[in-house]
Amino acid sequence: MLENLFEFLFKLRPIQFGEGNIAFQAGDAIYVFWLLLCISIIGFLIVYRRTNIYARGRTRIISIGLRVLALLLLCLPFLEPALLIPDVIPNENFLAVMVDNSASMDIGDGYFGSSRYEDAQRILMEPEEGIYSELEKSFNTRFYEFSKGASRVDSLAKLQPDGRETNLSASLQRVLSDFKGLPLASIVIFSDGGDNSSDDPRSVAEEIRS
Numbered sequence: 001m002l003e004n005l006f007e008f009l010f011k012l013r014p015i016q017f018g019e020g021n022i023a024f025q026a027g028d029a030i031y032v033f034w035l036l037l038c039i040s041i042i043g044f045l046i047v048y049r050r051t052n053i054y055a056r057g058r059t060r061i062i063s064i065g066l067r068v069l070a071l072l073l074l075c076l077p078f079l080e081p082a083l084l085i086p087d088v089i090p091n092e093n094f095l096a097v098m099v100d101n102s103a104s105m106d107i108g109d110g111y112f113g114s115s116r117y118e119d120a121q122r123i124l125m126e127p128e129e130g131i132y133s134e135l136e137k138s139f140n141t142r143f144y145e146f147s148k149g150a151s152r153v154d155s156l157a158k159l160q161p162d163g164r165e166t167n168l169s170a171s172l173q174r175v176l177s178d179f180k181g182l183p184l185a186s187i188v189i190f191s192d193g194g195d196n197s198s199d200d201p202r203s204v205a206e207e208i209r210s
Helices: 002-010 014-019 029-051 057-079 116-125 132-138 168-178 201-209
Strands: 021-024 081-084 094-100 140-146 150-153 184-190
Touching: 002 014, 029 057, 057 081, 094 116, 094 132, 094 168, 116 184, 132 140, 140 168, 150 168, 168 184, 168 201
Parallel strands: 094 140, 094 184
Antiparallel strands: 021 081, 140 150
């Protein structure tokens, strides 16, 4: 209930405020604004001191504090505050990594004579330069191998590229069905592009884009 009230008042969820950063868009004019605000506060304090000479010390401090706070809140919109939210909120979205497991990925024309499949593993999982650790910081990552179809795997380490057909369309459909109703942010595909099926993957690409 409180989260719904927060979203009603601020138009965004609390998690978005937690992941985002508040910035001011006033640019260089912000320095002029702060200068004018300081002058206004000083002038206000001088006038208040002369017109409230009978107020006690604690009452005067509380009264001044509340009035200065109200002045700051009234001036805040002039700074054009904005919430900068990253495109992807960490651990709120899924990412599917699909690695081609067809026999053509076993051809050794890759980096220093390695196979295409080994190159894909290196790009993903190499300790120092692999992209998997970076992906994990922003996404809940799921691995798939695919040839004639796609299947979920926990690791790519022990897989052998021995598939006899590459059907990218059917493989994408399997991944989409697995994530139906879930926030799937993206699909990363490692393949040599040798799709030899009769299906047209462009129709699935249109479905993904929608």
